[in-house]
Amino acid sequence: MKKIIIYILILILLMFTIPLIFTNVNVKETNSEVVDSAQPVLDKSDYSNIKLLHNLDGSVEELNMNEYLYGVVSAEMPANYEIEALKAQAIVARTYTIYKIKNGSKHENADICDNSNCCQAWISKENRQARWEEQFRDEYWEKIVKAVNDTNQRYITYNGEPINAFFHSNSGGKTELASNVWGGTLPYLQIVETVRRRCI
Template sequence: MKGIFFAFISILVITLLIPLFIISSCEMQAPQRHDGVREEIRESDLIIHVFNHETKEIMELYLEEYITQVLVAEMPASFEMEALKAQAVAARTYAIWRESTHGKAGHPSHPGASVCTSHAHCQEWLSMEEIQNRHGKAWMENYWDKIQEAVESTTGIIMTYNMQPIEPLYHSTSGGKTENSEDVFASAQPYLRSVSSPYEERSPVLVDQKKITMDAFINGLRSRDRDFTIDRRNAASQINILEKNQGGSISKIQIGNKTFTGSQIRQTFDLRSSDFTITVSGNTVTFSTRGYGHGVGMSQWGANGMAEQGSDFQEILKHYYQGVTFSKLTSNRSE
């Protein structure tokens, strides 16, 4: 029965996923580099197309090479190894999710390439020249091997849910609790549920303040809704948080005569998160925020905190992405 089951799953995956990749179904252990443990399967021939925002060209990159250079751009190399491994798996899963969603046609924003090099749209990626210029020789000597190890020790591993690659959203710092996907983005995903993220104390962006003038505050809100009005003399009494999401960010806030979402306020004033308070003192408006980013999926500083507490990358990922399975890519290319 077990053999029949896995044969069925294999046929299903080959049918549903992109032709270049096959997912081996199972709850698996990460390939190890020590003697006496099973060898890795080579996935070095898997190629993806990446739109380079700097050169405006579409690059053909080996998947694992791409992930290595994404990892450098997306997470500090000083982080714990297990946190780096978790980020490598998340970045790889994101690339495969994009490939399976858009295929050869690519994303509408960059036809012919499923992913790009901008963190504002996909995942940030740096060329080797950019990495060396940004970090310098000493960094390369101290950290490059560590980055490569994090990628190589998780080669080909991605996260799936119901045998499909997940959309593994991640962010810098949640502020103590992540958000449900539907509270921030359009759709509810069963694996993107609000969970605690208690080990973020060392994040330099856990708390932040931003001060602006009352004129900038009013003009910013009028740029979003031209009918906005507020009594300057009693502005503090006209700011009321109406609803919060499960993760703690603001869902609805009443300011003056209008109701806004927390995301709208964050975007308008370029705040670090939608988990904020507003205080008014004289002509100064102060935003106090907790966390940095959209708050959905894996908190990178939370992941590092979990690693410091002894969690491995699988435990980290299973915490932030509920109900996922670890699967492995193999090449469907002819040798």
């Protein structure tokens, strides 16, 4: 079971790394910090507040971008994953959010909703922590917050525009050409072999 988890984790890390190669994002790891002089940084006035639609009761909550992303990252990736994987998830989630807003929300009074089948998964801090064992609640939440804050305002672009940052949880050996799945053209989502590595 442990081997399977490690194997899945490696695939997920590859999944995040490969798209970065094909875009102009350049994330380097130095002293465990994300450092990138070329990576686009949001103007502070852009996308600073997110209107989030809660599908359960139809209410709309206004959150600042990072507060919103705490709920996204903690909903999308287990908090016990490596911090660099969580940072990658934070950048992908921020990019996906910006793309959605920039290209027109599906919702009349909100920028995005909390349903992964419609927009992007989101969970409140209270509900997230309730699902973690008590001894890990503070540690895990702080890790999520760090992943988001350390990548503050950073997102992925292609030709200067935010990419449509699709992501998935694992790969069967290679990625598929995006146009074969959804049609249209997404030049930055190409077929890429993923490395199968045997974990010992």
